[in-house]
Amino acid sequence: MTEYSVIDDFPRFEAACDALAAGTGPVAVDVERASGFRYSQRAYLVQVFRRDAGVFLFDPPALKDFSPLQAAIGDVEWVFHAASQDLPSLRELDLEPKVLFDTELAARLLGHARVGLAAVVEDTIGVTLKKEHSAADWSVRPLPDAWLEYAALDVLHLVDVRDKIAEELEEQGKSDFAAQEFAATLAQPPRPPREDPWRRLSGLHQVKGARNLAIARSLWEAREEYAQQQDTSPGRLVPDRSLVAAVMANPASKQALAGVQAFNGRASRAELDRWWAAIVRGRETKDLPKTRVPSDSLPPPRAWSERNPEADARLKRARPAVEELAEALNMPTENLLKPETLRRLAWMPPALTTEAIAEALASLGARPWQIEQTAQKILDAFVEAGQSLDTAEAAGS
Structure with a gap:
């Protein structure tokens, strides 16, 4: 087994950056986080490989300033597997590629x-990787040798995989498709903060009434504050189901809360004062949440036949046409066109012209290659749906 070490001091970091700058070709980049263990999604290990330089494992909490690495590799192509997962953590370190190649996204296409x-590594270059440490707590120090080898292997073969995948893209005539998808991934803005994130509590649908929702919100906020203080994943302190159980139990006192069997978790009793204070705040607040929240979500397609029969007819014609096209292109339907995009187009279509359909698709985030492939198919399906409805109405009159 090759021995790898974590670079956690600046002299070794600068030497590694010099080596990477002198390397050749693209750089493979990966990030290890501590999701499920820590509060944040920060990087706890950054792995980089470049030919003629080697593999380097960097310790973000120790190094903090990653500007030398950005200067060393910022102008070359960065190779990722599922780039959208790693870019937010890298951007927190001010690490930003100018151009990327995503082997996971390309494999889908x-x-x-x-x-x-x-x-993908096994299918393209015949190398078998072990994935037993993917859910590990990467915030621990020192990191075990087996974990370091696992982390290094995540990037060691990625440039070779990239080259094989690039050949496949060229053979299938999909190089431009992939380039547009990679550029879109890089340009994707950060997700805005969720409005009322507490409403994502698992099991909240069981909670009825504005007052009980206020209590659930207060408990969620108290857990969030404590989790941030402790830098611990909220669910590891008190699971969602336990917060909901506390609301449903409607305890009359702190002691009664302690007696709720379903209110468990490692901080459920240790921080009992915190949770009881949250319940009291929820019971006393005058700022009651709405029991129903307006949403721009479309109705489920199963309800379309009654609520919008024209849209239902359009979707039932267009969806199989897009699926058939995706099969012909040898890619998943969702990579050819997001199902939500097609649903929104069918629900409220523009004028039935190729240009109008193309503009609507672009406004919904479709890439040029997707528009070029699907716009005419969708237009034809919508026209056929309208003609079918007209024929049915004429027959019934």
């Missing part, structure tokens, strides 16, 4: 049956 890193 190519119609690979398996698109996980280990599967």
